[in-house]
Amino acid sequence: MFTRVMLALVALLIGSALISPLAAPGPAQAAVPGCSTAPTEGIFGLTRQVAPSGRGYTLYVPPGVSDHASLVLDLAGAAVPTLAELATDGWRQFADGKDLIVAWPDASGVGSLFWNYAENSNDVAALRDVVSDISAKHCVDARHVHAWGWSNGAMMAHRLACDAGDVFASVAAYEAPWFPTGVNLAGPMDGDFRLFTGCAPKRPISVGVFEAALDFNYWLNPSMHTEWVNRNHCGPNRIPDTGAQPTTEGTRWTDCDGGTEVLWRVYVLGIHQPPFWLAPDMLDRTWQLFRDNPLPA
Template sequence: MSRPVIVKVNAAVRRRPPVPALVVAVALTALISGCGGARHQSGAQPAAAGTLAAATGTTSGCGQKAAPGSVRYAVRAGGRSRLVIVHVPTGYTGSAPVALVLNLQGSQSTASAQEVFSGMDATSDADGFIVAYPQALIPDGTGYDWNVPGEPLVSGRYPPAGSADDVTFLTGLVRDLQARYCIDARRVYATGMSGGARMASQLACDASQVFAAVAPVAGLRSPSPCPAARPVPVIAFHGTADPVDPFTGHGLPYWTYSVPDAARMWAARDGCQSASPRTVTGAGYTLTQYAGCGGGAAVELYAIDGEGHEWPGGPAMPRAITAALGPQSDAIDANAVMWAFFQAHPLPA
């Protein structure tokens, strides 16, 4: 398995991402505008551009300083150049190990778009974890798609022959970031939107010894086969009015069974008491919790009433986005809820 190596920086350290063109889900291209009022965005101005050396190859980046803010790296992996945006939280010292969250873009989207769409930089700053936004590689529309093993793209076609192995890329990226930053190996997590959620679901199966827990948003799947080496904690979020990946299933070729079915399959795989889950009805959402899981795992599904193909509690999107993807909801803050779940589920010692 080849290991990604960071070879240079596309220099730009900033506290607040620029407003990019956002491409999310099936054949959607729209411009983000008016994001100055986004609920999770920091008001800090971009810092001066800088240059960082390549990773040293050491097993720990503890002791290496890094300025807070977001940096765009060019990454060499499997003979290909890849992009990753890494956000270092305010107050990071480089001496105390912190958690790492990989936040994966949706299909036909980009890493920059995901940074804005999820608003996770502010959660990173508030709670002191590093968040990395890797970019997929298969061109699609004005963005890129992940190579989810055995699954078709949103177009219905399968990834081209010779496409990058994204499981290898993402697990290798974790090792590389551990060499650059002071990261707690027991607290590495994955989340993502839509196609990125399907990729995060795959990581739970194929890299269960690397990712302590996963949090798919608008794209929970239960891959088969699933060679997970342990019960994997899973928390998922999905709008009941999602027009892209319908909550009840029966969508595009990659989207067959329902989201509740996917949660039930994870509960069965994790050895939970899947026959009698606990249901909690809140203001604008329903939470289904599976308990009694093996290895201290848990499976939770937040069904967001009337929400579309959106990031629950995320930054307000312009009408051009919500007209295509469906309504947003503030019923829950997915970032805060998933972070609490991640904190409760490190890798077993």
């Protein structure tokens, strides 16, 4: 673990050179009057906060954000400490130069390291509270609150799309190890852990599904993109979505209910933990998805 954390710190220091800039997100909604646009202070500009529910989170507000910044919650994989997550997934570096605030909330379960992705779980409520806490202090555009996660955190991102589409405008997930028979690898927590059990979003919602061809989960489990293509009633038209990173699949459905879209990419060189060589491509595409799909007015 020590070696992993040290490598994470090195990645954090050099990773910003790998991330390409994109334009600011689209139509904004006024933030809370008197909110702050000041950058957070601390090591690497990070600060620890605790929401009223008691849920802790690490926050990064880069210099230069406006009074209507986007907010992304980055949800770590199972048993992955915040330091390792924020230093290796690329979001801390990616936020620099963009109108973007990023938060890394603690999970629940054993050691606060496992997400409870059951329907309307304690973690769904806690993440709503984290968003409210950040929005009460910092200038967040309520139409541009999003979630991204990987592995167990990707499962949680999908659950937020199911249960909390009134708060989260769109979500993206990397390598969610879906076990449709109800197997739970996230600890002894209450609830039915079949991910799409009770998944009935109150509105169509845009979702990005990123997968890794070198991860056993990709070969053992069905892809989740079909769940969202069906739930959003997407039409048969597909737009190829290619890029610098080689993929076995790169498809975007844009003729979906409510003007939503579903993005599906399978990286040839992808492994289970998000590798740094995929960060520029995956985060650019995720940000584009988020920017193009705000909460409906």
